[in-house]
Amino acid sequence: MNQNSKTSEDTIDLKELFFSLIAQWKVIALCIILSLICALLYLRVTPKIYSVDAMVQVEDSKGTSAALLGDLSKLTNSGIGGKSPADPEIEILRSRLVLGQVIQNLNLDISILDNSNSIFSKLTSKDDTILKYSHNSVFYSNPNGNLVIKQLQVPQEYLDKPLVLVFKEQNKFELVNDKKEIVVTGSLNRFNQLQTADGLWKIEIYAKGDLAKQNFTLSKLALTTAVNNFNNNYAVAEKGKMTGVVGLNFNGTDKQLITQILNNVLNVYHEQNIERKSLESKQTLAFLDKQLPELKKQLEDSEIKFNQFREKYKTVDVNAESELLLKQNIDLEKLKIELEQQQAELSAKYTNDHPMIRQIDAQIAEINKKLADLNNRLTQLPETQRLYLQLYRDVKVNTELYTTLLNSYQQLKIAKAGEIGNVRIIDTAVEPVKPIKPRKLIILALSLFVGGFVGVLIALLRNILRSGIKDSSQIENELDLPVYATVPRSPVQENRVQILKKKKSIPILAVKHSDDIAIESLRSIRTTIHFALNNAKNNIIAIAGPAPEVGKSFISTNLAVIFAQSNKRVLLIDADLRRGYLHKYFDQELQPGLSEYLNGQNSLEQTIHTTSVANLDLMTRGKSPVNPAELLSSSKFQEMLETLSALYDYILIDTPPILAVTDGIIVSQYTGVNLIVARYAKTDIKELELTLNRFEQSGTKVNGFILNDIQRGSNSYGYGYNYAYAYKANKDE
Template sequence: MNQNTQLTDDTIDLRELLFTLLTQWKLIVFCTVLALVCAATYLKVAKKTYSVDAKIQIIDNKQNGLAGLNAQLASLGSLAGVNLGGMGGAQSIQTEIEILQSRSILTKAIQDLNLDVQIQPEQSLINKFLSADQFQINYQADEIQVKNHKTQFSIHHFNIPPQYLDQNLILTFHGQSFKLVSEKTGLEVFKGTVNQKAKPATLQTAWAIDISSQQPLDGKYIVQKQSTLTAVKSILLNLKAAELAKQTGIISINYEGTDKAHIIKVLNHILEIYQEQNLATKSAEKEKTLSFLNQQLPELKNNLEQAERKFNAFRETHGTIDIQQESALYLKQSVELETQKVQLEQKQAELAAQYTPQHPMMQEINAQIGVFNKKINELNGALKKLPNTQSQYLQYYRDVQVQTQLYTNLLGTYQSLNLAKAGETGNLRILDYPVEPTRPIKPRKLIILVLSIFVGGFIGILIALIRNMLKTGVRNRDEIEQTVGVKTYAELSEISKKSNASLQSLKTFIPTLTFKLQQRQHNVTLISSIVPDQNQNIIAQHLALYLSQTGKKVLLIDSDLYRGQLDQLFNSSTKTGLSEYLRGQANLDQVIVNTTSPNLSLIGRGQSSDEISISSHQTHIAQLIQQVRAQYDYILLSAAPVLATSDSLTLAQFTGFNLCLVQYAQTQLKDIELAKSYFENAGLEIDGLILDQVPAYQTKQYQYQPN
């Protein structure tokens, strides 16, 4: 049973929530339209952002430090006790990306194109809206060209003291003069003349600003001279580089900005600098090796000639000596080790152009040279143990063979490096250069407009829900009856003042009201409200009309001397009413007005003032009601709110049925209880309630049958 009740309550809550939103559809539509207007304004003011891209292929022809040694070195790996296989490998793509985004590359681009000077016009939001996309900047190597509407000028130099870097300065033109004002302090920091060549900056004055123009200038601009670090960060915010796909060796570069021509120029210049530095690095490596070979070749040639002379002299003295197999093996190993040692020294000189002596690669190759030296010393020791004649013969023969092979190898390397240096191209290739974009990437109009609809609708729904939550008053007739103990006879729609149909439930209340009055042998009914209700006059009017339609004579008295509007609802032009009667300025016949509806008469409130009230004229009210009770079948008194004044309590002393209006979600339960206590303390009671301004989807018609 409890589960079913819980499910029913949840269903009612969801239904109420849905219809609460539907009743506030105008608010939701307004918020949605407002969000659309804001989005459209943003799209008009916001600058369009474009993106250009380029692609670079990293060619894997750069070998690791020792990969260029000849194949014999690999065969000696086991002999020398070293591993040469793990020293090679292509330079990683991530390394090239970091180089591309390094300060050494970007700083040169900034200096070449004066990208550290940022300038924009100082204008209001309206001016931005009207003059969007009319401000242009052209960054060049020797100047910055600025165009705005009909104004055009060039900045050739803009050197300022370090303390003003990264600060906004207001550049103001007036004819042929200009001045700079610090936006931070509001003080003027520099004043100059257009078309006057700037003086070089000195220790005494760090200002060197040169601005030229072919016409008188006017207007204000915001200029900022950025520090190198700030300018680099600004470029990095818009520059993105990543490997196109894994293991492809291709880097994709994207650069974003609001000026299509500018971003193409900047990205092209960055690529040029990157390519130049890459080629310079490759050339530096070969230059270092050639320098080493230039020193080694003359020395090797001299050593070769000396070894040949000694060997020839020994042969003339001793003739040819038979070399045993063991001696021949020692000779072969000695020649090969000496040759590979020199090649390692050659690579050591090449790596010195890239790494410091503390670099692991340099330490590794030094260790390998040490291993070869140790092995050579061991072979030399073994050769000394041979017979003296054979030992000397092998020594001379070995010297000749080693020097000949070393000289030949180094001479070939020298010639190859000279040829490679002449045709050096670097290890990268630019596949795609940036091209002019056709569409902006930001702002995305469709997405922003769609999001604005959702955001505006969400905000409207949120406000509607909050408004509904803030209405903490009574919402259910059962809640009132269980808590206060007063019956609710009708529920009226919140649009009752615009449509008679919304007041039809009052007709079902007529039999109950007639029965109650007959039961009490009284024909006077009080209509009031707990707190001020904007529909009270309309409800009183229609209740009187429905009673008159039963063929009975009805008198409606507007006893709300402060806010009564019944005379206006009945289009009565009579200025005399209840106020004049209470002051003795008119008699009963003068204040009663026949309406256009048969059987219905009206006493309007008249010309009220703060000095008059029902409570202060209780005797006159008693006389009035006594006179009209005999003339009319039903008398309705429309009174002021119970909690606002004591007039309703005064009138309730002369009535047979007291009816109060309660506003849906506005009137609090404690207010109803307080009003009831007022009546009970006066020996009276509230006989019934009408729940007013109920949402149309919750309006129900109730009819209490006489018991």
């Protein structure tokens, strides 16, 4: 092997690769069609997926109650610390607190599956089933009837487990588990409360229509399972960065249901947000509802005692010191009440161990200490004056405390009535018009791409797995013999092998389509063979091949017709006494033929048949003998060839496969030119080496090769067109 052959093996011819793919267009087209069929089936059985969205705004506001309470709310609210106000709300929107309520409101924890609704039925019929969820029931409808489940409560053991609903006679039903065991039996169209060993069952199922032949699979989902299933189709995310605007999205097959579900999520979340924001006001109002009656009674009692004292002792003037002590005492009492009110508000949010609660407790204790000190100082005043101050202080303190708490009470009631929370619903869910999945155009385009890719991949694998000869230069480099012609694959003869097996008559390409590309290629070697015969011992040409189905008979027949069309007398002999079929090309009888002549049954004139092609005669193989090799090696066969060689300009012999039997080697002993036919991408170079060894062992010479059935795009394609002219030019020189 020389350097050029190595280089040829290590490089990839893109042109050859491209045309080899074109040659296998049927495989690629089949893969594309199958891929399209799969895509269409997928689009047929896949339900349409719709999507709805909504939008809420989370306001970083302290609310109406905080504004009305003033500085008291500052202690209970801290800064966000740079975080978006939407972050905690997103987690709340995904929590079981919100989603669990939605699932309970719409009975989304009840699953119904129609066991008769198979993939085949989806392919053959239109899906006309209806599944609706509401607060009162789950409704399922098909052409056979309706099924309504108003209540389905199962024991803890049967949560998330499928139960087959089987209808029985007399409006009875059974629930069967996966082990084919009946777990409970009840009556249709009524409420059933059943106590079994597993626990309490509460079932209320209504059925209408002809559902007796159908069964359904029911499942009661646990809360965590239902929430997980909900989150599979549910998405919550903040729109932008630090915007406080949250987008909600929900996907499903029923556009009315998903709209209902998402709007229910908004309602539940908004109600819980308002309730959570008004909890502070509720706690404060509860405290004031308890304190106001007591303060009112204390005020009335203090006024009665003060009036009685004044009537008894008349009016007593209070000096500046007494007034100062009185003012300090009143201020401390007011501050103490405010701290107690603040303590009640914070207790709704924090435990007693919280730093803010503990701080307020310490402040109240300090005020109590100061009040005790003031009371001690007041006791040192004269008795009458002391009693006056004490009664006056009680009236004054109770009046101001009662008035202050009464004002706060009215303000909190107003705030509670106007509480809207810190969430504003911007967009509610609107029923969609077009589905988002499946995307038909994308799926069809992707199926075309996948089908084409798989088809090309299969074609490339087939091309790689073909170990046969793909380049005429490979034969010349490996075997050091010329390739007389490269015969392209004829578009007319695409299924030539199948024609040979099925038809009794085979059309001759050189006669029916004389301008065919394969015939033009064979014409190019006519001159080459003529010069090869100048140095040969006779005018007999043997067409051989290493194995069956390489195209020997096709080459022999059409080459003989081409010679005959150039006004040369030509004889075509079918020397394949076992399986020859040259007679089919000329619509001749099988016998008498070569075997009958060699056996002495018929004369030479009787075995040579004229054909419809001028100047061309045919000797068929005759009836298959039991000893073909012995007949061909006999002297009678040699004498026959010598006789016929003088009568014809060219004698072409179609021989059996060289590697299969020895008949071809025997025939080659009497011929002047021996040509070996190899088939593109089928004949291996090793087969040609073995064939050459057979010829060398018998002492005969192979003149050259004919590479047959070249596919378009091959390096060998068109190589043989000019080979004859190049050969002639070399001979002339």
